[in-house]
Amino acid sequence: xxxxxxxxxxPAISEKLPEATLETLGxxxxxxxxxxxxxxxxxxxxxxTGKGGTRPVPVLYVVLSALVNIGRAIPFxxxxxxxxPVTRAVVGTPxxxxxxxxxxxxxxxxxxxxxxxxxxxxxxxxxxxxxxxVGASRLRMTGGVIVREALPSLIAGFTVTVIAxxxxxxxxxxxxxxxxxxxxxxxxxxxxxxSVMFAAVIVILAIVFLIQFLGDRAxxxxxxx
Amino acid sequence: xxxxxxxxxxxxxxxxxxxxxDGISLEIPQGQIHxxxxxxxxxxxxxxxxxxxxxxxxxxxxxxxxxxxSALSEALxxxxxxxxxxxxxxxxxxxxxxxxxxxxxxxxIAGVPRAQRAIRVQELLDLVGxxxxxxxxxxxxxxxxKQRVGIARALATEPAVLLCDEPTSALDxxxxxxxxxxxxxxxxxxxxxxxxxxxxxxxxxxxxxAATLLADGRIVESGPLADVVTRPGSPLSQAxxxxxxxxxxxxxxxxxxxxxxxxxxxxxxxxAIATExxxxxxxxxxxxxxxxxxxxxxxxxADGDRVAVLSRLRAAGLAIEDDAA
Ligand SMILES: Nc1ncnc2c1ncn2[C@@H]1O[C@H](COP(=O)(O)OP(=O)(O)OP(=O)(O)O)[C@@H](O)[C@H]1O
Ligand SMILES: [Mg+2]
Numbered sequence: 001x002x003x004x005x006x007x008x009x010x011p012a013i014s015e016k017l018p019e020a021t022l023e024t025l026g027x028x029x030x031x032x033x034x035x036x037x038x039x040x041x042x043x044x045x046x047x048x049t050g051k052g053g054t055r056p057v058p059v060l061y062v063v064l065s066a067l068v069n070i071g072r073a074i075p076f077x078x079x080x081x082x083x084x085p086v087t088r089a090v091v092g093t094p095x096x097x098x099x100x101x102x103x104x105x106x107x108x109x110x111x112x113x114x115x116x117x118x119x120x121x122x123x124x125x126x127x128x129x130x131x132x133x134v135g136a137s138r139l140r141m142t143g144g145v146i147v148r149e150a151l152p153s154l155i156a157g158f159t160v161t162v163i164a165x166x167x168x169x170x171x172x173x174x175x176x177x178x179x180x181x182x183x184x185x186x187x188x189x190x191x192x193x194x195s196v197m198f199a200a201v202i203v204i205l206a207i208v209f210l211i212q213f214l215g216d217r218a219x220x221x222x223x224x225x
Numbered sequence: 226x227x228x229x230x231x232x233x234x235x236x237x238x239x240x241x242x243x244x245x246x247d248g249i250s251l252e253i254p255q256g257q258i259h260x261x262x263x264x265x266x267x268x269x270x271x272x273x274x275x276x277x278x279x280x281x282x283x284x285x286x287x288x289x290x291x292x293x294x295s296a297l298s299e300a301l302x303x304x305x306x307x308x309x310x311x312x313x314x315x316x317x318x319x320x321x322x323x324x325x326x327x328x329x330x331x332x333x334i335a336g337v338p339r340a341q342r343a344i345r346v347q348e349l350l351d352l353v354g355x356x357x358x359x360x361x362x363x364x365x366x367x368x369x370x371k372q373r374v375g376i377a378r379a380l381a382t383e384p385a386v387l388l389c390d391e392p393t394s395a396l397d398x399x400x401x402x403x404x405x406x407x408x409x410x411x412x413x414x415x416x417x418x419x420x421x422x423x424x425x426x427x428x429x430x431x432x433x434x435a436a437t438l439l440a441d442g443r444i445v446e447s448g449p450l451a452d453v454v455t456r457p458g459s460p461l462s463q464a465x466x467x468x469x470x471x472x473x474x475x476x477x478x479x480x481x482x483x484x485x486x487x488x489x490x491x492x493x494x495x496x497a498i499a500t501e502x503x504x505x506x507x508x509x510x511x512x513x514x515x516x517x518x519x520x521x522x523x524x525x526x527a528d529g530d531r532v533a534v535l536s537r538l539r540a541a542g543l544a545i546e547d548d549a550a
Contacts, residue, residue, distance in 0.1 A: 126317035133277055133311045134331035134382065135303040144330070148321045224362040225320050 012187050012196045017180075021203050023097040024179035027169045028207075031104035032162045039109045039161070040154070042068075043116020044142055050117070054128060054138050071110030076168050079107050080175055100169065100177030108165050115157035119150040152223040159215025163208050170204065180204050226386060226418040227253040227276065232285035234271050234442075245271040246282070247442035253435075255385075258412055258419040260429035262464065263439030269422045272439070273390050276420070277311060278302055290385040307335055310379030310417075314391035316371045318363040324374045325350065325359035331381040349377040352414075353407060369400035376407060380415070387411070389421045393428060405432045426464050430514060436461055450515025455485030457544030468521045469508045479507060480526050481546040482538055485519045490542055494520060497541030503527040504534050521546075 008014050046064055049057040074082070080103040084094045091099045123146050131141040147154065170181025180200045188197025234246040245268045253259045263269050274280035275287055278294045287295040292305045318327050325346050332342045350356050353373040363371055372392060379387060389408065393401040409432045412419050421428060429436045429450075437447040438461045446453065446461045453461045468481060484494035491511055498504060509522035526534050535545055 124315075124317065126313055126315055127319060129279055130311070130313065130317040130319075130378075131330070131334075132279070133306055133309070134334050134378075135306040136330075136334045137303065140334065145319060149319060151321060222321070225364050 007195060007199065010193070010195065012183070012193060013199050016183055016187075017196070017199055017203065020178070020180045020183040020200065021207075024166070024169050024173075024181070024204070024207065027097045027100050027104060027172065027177065027179055028162060028165050030098075030101040031108060031165050031169070032158075034101070034105035035108040035112050035161060035165070036158060038105070039112030040116055040147075042109065042113040044120060044146065046113060046117040047120035047146070048138070048142070052121075052125075054132075054141070068110040068113055071106070072114070076103075076107045077171050077175070079103055080172055080177075095176045095178075097172075097178040100172035100179070104165055104168050104172055107168055108161055111164065112157065112161040115161065116154060119153035119157055120146050122153060123149045152219045152225075155215060155219040155222065159212060159219070162211050162215070166204060166208055166211070226255040226257075226290060227251070227259075227420065228286075228288040229272075229275075230286045230288075232272075232275060232287065233283045234268075234275060234280065235283045244442050246275070249285070249439075249442070249444055251437060251444065251447060253418060253420065255418050256412065256416050257434050258409065258421065258432050260433035260436040261420065261422045261439060262424065262426060262429055262436060262461075263445075265424065267439040268442040269424075269439055270390060271442075273388050273420065273422050276386075276388055277306065277309060307331070307382045308385050310382070310384035310387045312372070312375050312379050312387065312389040312392045314394050316363075316375040316395075318371055318374055318378070320363050322362075323359060324355065324361050324363070324366065324377075327363070327374055328377045328381050331378060335382050345381065349381060352380070352411070353377045367400075368396055369403060372396065372400075372404050373407065376404075376411070380411065380417075383415075385418060387417050387419045389419065391422055391424070394423070394425070401428070402431065408432060430465055434515065436465070438464065451517040454514050454517055454519045457483065458546060462519075463546075466510065466512065466514060466519050466521055468523055469510055471508045471523050478525055478528065480504075480524045480531075480535065481521065482524055482543045483519070483521045483546050484543050485517055488518050491518045491520045493541060494543050497538055497543065498522065498524065501534055501537065503530055504538070 042064070046061065047053055048055050049061040083103045083106060087094045087099050087102045090102055093099055127145055127149055128141060131145040136144065169179055170184070173179040173181025174185050180203055184197045184200035187193040229249050229251040232246050232249040236243040236245055249272065261269050261272060271280060275282045275295070276289060278297065282295050286293055289305070290308050294302065294305055297305055319330065322330065328346045328349050329342050332345060337345065346359065350359050353376055355370060355373050358366065358370065363374070366374065393404050396404060405428060408419060411417060421433065423429065433450060435449045436453060438445040446459060453459055454466060456462060471479065484490055498506060503526060505525045507523045507525050509520065511518065511520040539545060
C-alpha cells in the first residue's frame with residue numbers, strides 16, 4: 001500500500017481532489033437542473049409545433065429548430081468564451097464553478113431539447129388522439145400522456161445529457177471553471193504531476209458510471225412496457 | 226343521434242386533391258348499432274374522424290348528440306367529446322398506466338372527484354368482465370383484455386355515442402365474438418348509440434342493426450339490416466349474405482335468386498323452386514339476419530324455357546338477382 005500512502009501524502013490529492021470533486025458535482029448538478037427545466041419544455045414545444053405535432057406552427061418550429069442546431073453546432077469550448085460577457089453579467093464573474101453552470105446549461109439545453117423532441121415523437125399518435133378524444137386539453141395531454149408515456153426514454157436521454165455535462169464540465173474547468181478538469185489540467189499538464197491527473201480521471205469515471213447506473217435504474221422503474 | 230349532412234372531406238396532397246368523402250348524408254337514430262363497411266380506402270376512417278372532429282370536414286355538417294361538432298370552438302369541442310366514446314383498432318391504451326388508471330383518465334379530465342372515480346372505475350371494470358385486473362398494466366393483458374379496457378375507458382364519461390374504428394381487426398375470431406357481444410350488451414344496458422367501422426361483413430352480421438356501404442367516399446347503400454337483406458339487387462345484401470360457392474362447372478347458365486321476409490315466404494319460395502322441373506338448386510343458403518329470414522340460391526335453369534321459368538319464380542315472390550345467361 002505504499003503507492004496509496006504516497007498518493008495521500010500528495011496535498012493536491014488529499015486536499016484538492018475532494019474539493020474539486022464537489023465542485024464538479026455542483027457544476028453538473030446545477031447545470032443538469034437548468035437543462036431539464038428549460039430543455040424539457042423546449043423539446044415539447046418543438047414536438048408540438050413541428051410537422052405532425054398537435055399544434056403545428058411552421059415558423060416557430062423553424063426558428064426554434066435553427067436555434068437548437070446553432071447551440072449544438074458551436075463547440076463547447078468556444079461557447080464558454082462567447083458567453084463570458086453574459087456569464088459576467090448574470091453571475092458577476094466568469095471564473096469559478098458557479099460561473100461555469102451558465103455555459104454548461106446553455107450548451108446542454110439544445111442537446112436535451114432535441115432528445116426530448118425525439119422521445120415525444122415516439123409516443124404513438126393514437127395515444128395522443130385517445131387523450132384528446134376524452135376532452136383533454138393539449139397542455140394536460142402533454143403532461144399526462146406524452147411526458148408520462150415517454151418517461152423511460154426521457155430519463156435515458158437525460159442520463160446521456162448529464163454524462164455529456166460531466167465531460168463539458170472538465171472543459172469548463174480548463175478555462176477557469178474549477179472542478180476535476182481544472183485540477184487535472186493544472187497539475188497534470190502544467191505541473192507534470194501525472195498522478196493527480198489519473199486520480200481526477202478515475203473520479204470522473206466513477207461519477208459517470210454512477211450516473212449511468214442511477215439513470216438506468218430510474219428508467220427501468222418507470223417502464224411498464 | 227348522429228346526423229351527417231352532405232359531408233365532404235378533401236385532402237390536399239402533393240399529387241393533387243384526394244376526395245376522401247364525397248357528399249355523405251346519414252342519419253343514425255339513438256340506440257342503434259350502425260355498421261359502416263367498405264373496402265380499404267373507401268373513407269371509413271375519415272368518416273369516423275369527422276364524427277370526432279379529429280378531422281374537420283371540408284364542407285357539410287356533423288351533428289352528434291345535438292351538437293354540431295364540425296362548428297364547435299376548441300373549448301366546447303372538449304366538452305362535446307366527453308359525450309363521445311372512441312374505441313380504436315390498436316386500442317391505444319396508456320402503457321404507463323394500469324388498466325384502472327386508463328379508465329380513470331377520462332374521469333380525471335372531466336373533473337370527477339377521486340373517491341367517485343375509484344367507484345366508477347370498478348363498475349366499469351366489472352362491466353367489461355375485468356373486475357380483478359385493474360392493477361395490471363396493458364403489457365400484462367391479452368389483446369382481447371386490452372380492448373375490453375379500451376371499451377371501459379371509452380364508456381367512462383357515460384357518452385351518448387360510442388364510435389369504434391375496426392375494434393376487432395386485431396383479434397382472433399373467438400375474442401372478436403366476445404368483444405362484439407360486449408358491445409351489444411353495453412348498448413342494451415346503456416341505450417348508447419354505436420357506430421362500428423369494419424371491413425369484415427361478419428361483424429355487421431353479428432352485432433349491427435343497420436349498415437352503410439361506402440365506396441370511393443360515397444354511400445352505395447344504407448339501411449336497417451332487415452330492409453337491406455330483403456332488397457332485391459342490394460350490394461350490401463350480396464356482401465352480407467354471400468351464396469355458398471358453386472364449385473366447378475359451367476357457371477354461365479346459373480341464375481341467382483333470393484327471397485326474404487318471414488319464414489312463410491321462404492317456404493313458399495322453396496316450394497316454387499322444388500316444383501319447377503327445369504330449375505335445379507346448385508348452391509344456396511337460408512339464414513336469419515336482422516330478425517329476418519333470408520334465402521339465396523344459385524339455380525341451374527335449362528336454356529329452352531328460361532324466360533317462362535324465371536317469370537314463374539318471380540311470381541312466387543323470388544327476386545332474380547343475377548341472370549348470368
Ligand atoms: N391525411 C390524409 N392525407 C391525404 N389523404 C388521405 C389522408 N387520410 C386519408 N386519405 C385518403 O382518403 C381516402 C380514404 O381513406 P380512409 O383512411 O378513410 O379509408 P378507410 O376506408 O378507412 O380504409 P382502410 O379500411 O384501409 O382503413 C384514401 O384514398 C386515403 O388515401
Ligand atoms: Mg381505416
